[in-house]
Amino acid sequence: MRDLLPPTVAVAVAGPTDWAGELLAAEAAGLGERAVLSRRQDFTAGRSCARRAMAALGLPAAPVPAAADRSPVWPAGLVGTITHTRGYCAAAVARATDVRSVGMDAERLRELKPGVRRLICRPEEERWCARLPAGVHWPLVLFSAKETVYKVWHPVVGSWLDFQDATVELDPDAGVFTARIAPARVAEATVADPPTVVTGRFVVEDDLVRTAAVLPLR
Ligand SMILES: CC(C)(COP(=O)(O)OP(=O)(O)OC[C@H]1O[C@@H](n2cnc3c(N)ncnc32)[C@H](O)[C@@H]1OP(=O)(O)O)[C@@H](O)C(=O)NCCC(=O)NCCS
The missing domain is CATH 3.90.470 (Ribosomal Protein L22; Chain A)
Structure with missing residues (x-):
């Protein structure tokens, strides 16, 4: 996705370890206990990529919980987006002072x-x-x-x-x-x-x- 977005947007694409990474407490709540393994892996990879993208912006790891409608809740001052499809996952994050929204x-x-x-x-x-x-x-x-x-x-x-x-x-x-x-x-x-x-x-x-x-x- 790096090739599709401007340099002000930090992008991370999942590698092999991201699918089995750790969720932060606030994030795990959004996944629910009954999520099937593939959903858990996708959700985890998205959050792992989101944290790496935040780190690329020089920001500390902050949780990205899911709202009731399942949309991601980005830390204050940030905008971001997550996508996953079979075997591929990426997240992008930017400062809200640089772009209004990213998808x-x-x-x-x-x-x-x-x-x-x-x-x-x-x-x-x-x-x-x-x-x-x-x-x-x-x-x-x-x-x-x-x-x-x-x-x-x-x-x-x-x-x-x-x-x-x-x-x-x-x-x-x-x-x-x-x-x-x-x-x-x-x-x-x-x-x-x-x-x-x-x-x-x-x-x-x-x-x-x-x-x-x-x-x-x-
Ligand atoms: C929300 C939607 C776009 C997600 O797309 P998808 O192909 O199903 O799945 P993707 O893997 O690409 O994206 C899923 C991620 O989208 C994000 N997402 C969910 N709802 C969202 C919303 N309302 N706004 C922004 N991002 C959202 C989440 O981060 C989700 O991943 P997560 O649950 O692991 O956090 C899709 O499910 C949907 O509801 N589409 C109908 C609305 C639409 O697309 N209209 C077309 C208008 S022109």
Whole structure:
């Protein structure tokens, strides 16, 4: 993810020891006692990466508990994001004085089933995907970009955003995506200056799609 985010954002990608690391007490509470092993490993790797990213910013290890809606609660003055998918996990953290919000998402390459694809893609996005170079399942890239958009949007605005609420254009040459948020969702937002456009980066390589975006300061 380092390649997709500006230098003010610290990024850590999980290595072999992160999946079995220790959780801080405040974090373990958010996981719950009945979590299955794979969920425990993913959650642990995310927190381990988050702490390493904080250390890269010169900050002490602080817990990142989970809110009731499962969103991560970053220490005061920080913004951050976590993603995990089969065998891959990363966290990114930045000072709130450097960026307003950060999001990222990773997905293992796969074809989305037609029903899922219809939920994710707007008709115009389907048309754009059909015109992009063959060999990449572009709807999956859109899916990942939209999850990144949600991770950028939700900590700032606090409201739900459906997959149909963002229209995403992909520029495969530049590896850039541009997401336009539905004007109705922007109008409903109760924060000052809600984001209307989220610009991010993406890469498709090996078995993985990765997307990331920051929301600049206002
Ligand atoms: C929250 C969501 C985006 C997570 O994506 P995912 O592909 O399921 O899973 P990932 O591994 O990439 O990300 C999971 C991490 O996201 C973070 N997360 C969860 N809810 C979040 C929220 N509301 N805001 C920001 N981050 C959130 C958590 O850190 C979580 O990891 P953890 O539980 O170990 O702490 C997804 O589950 C979801 O609810 N999507 C629907 C909303 C959406 O994407 N709309 C599209 C708008 S255009």
